[in-house]
Amino acid sequence: MCVEKTPWEQVIDFHGHTCPDIAVGFRVAQIAQRELGIRPALDAELIVRAETYSCALDAFQVLNKATLGRGTLQVEEKGKHVYIFHYTGTENILRIAVKGEILGHITPPESFTSPRQKQNWSLENIQYVLGSSEADFCTLQKGIGSTTKPSYPSHWATCRICGEAVSQSYAQIEGDNVICSTCVG
Numbered sequence: 001m002c003v004e005k006t007p008w009e010q011v012i013d014f015h016g017h018t019c020p021d022i023a024v025g026f027r028v029a030q031i032a033q034r035e036l037g038i039r040p041a042l043d044a045e046l047i048v049r050a051e052t053y054s055c056a057l058d059a060f061q062v063l064n065k066a067t068l069g070r071g072t073l074q075v076e077e078k079g080k081h082v083y084i085f086h087y088t089g090t091e092n093i094l095r096i097a098v099k100g101e102i103l104g105h106i107t108p109p110e111s112f113t114s115p116r117q118k119q120n121w122s123l124e125n126i127q128y129v130l131g132s133s134e135a136d137f138c139t140l141q142k143g144i145g146s147t148t149k150p151s152y153p154s155h156w157a158t159c160r161i162c163g164e165a166v167s168q169s170y171a172q173i174e175g176d177n178v179i180c181s182t183c184v185g
């Protein structure tokens with residue numbers, strides 16, 4: 001018999017381990033799905049803009065189908081667990097900010113005495129994240145705004161020094177003299 005994986009199992013499979021941060025992402029992603037409802041148009045893409053790098057990002061790649069490769073998952077490092085969700089073609093923005101008490105609680109200790117202690121700590125904190133009330137977990141804001149997808153380079157040049165192809169927008173170009181940023185040093 002083939003039993004379909006739960007969303008949590010899918011996220012953990014993709015992420016590669018269980019940790020409190022992926023639980024944060026899982027919860028944020030599910031709240032966003034509920035708030036945004038169904039895709040407003042066939043070609044609408046969900047953009048997720050995160051304000052910090054963490055394990056949480058992988059939940060959006062699985063549950064919201066926002067990926068780094070397509071540019072629909074974007075990270076602007078501001079050191080904040082703030083997540084902005086936006087369907088292209090609409091003007092509705094959803095902003096989710098994870099509360100400081102949650103983040104303080106799931107900060108790991110300096111060290112663990114054993115792998116078992118680490119595992120117990122992790123499980124306890126995952127339960128804490130998933131079991132907290134939504135009012136304790138985050139603040140939700142809805143507003144008007146938009147996001148854009150980054151445009152990918154389409155014009156290529158060849159670096160004079162290493163001979164490798166480099167996007168023109170990332171190279172130093174003076175006349176025929178093209179130098180990639182690696183070779184500029």
Ligand SMILES: [Zn+2]
Pocket residue numbers: 015017018019021022055
């Ligand atoms: Zn993790």
Ligand SMILES: [Zn+2]
Pocket residue numbers: 159160161162163164179180181182183184
């Ligand atoms: Zn080069």
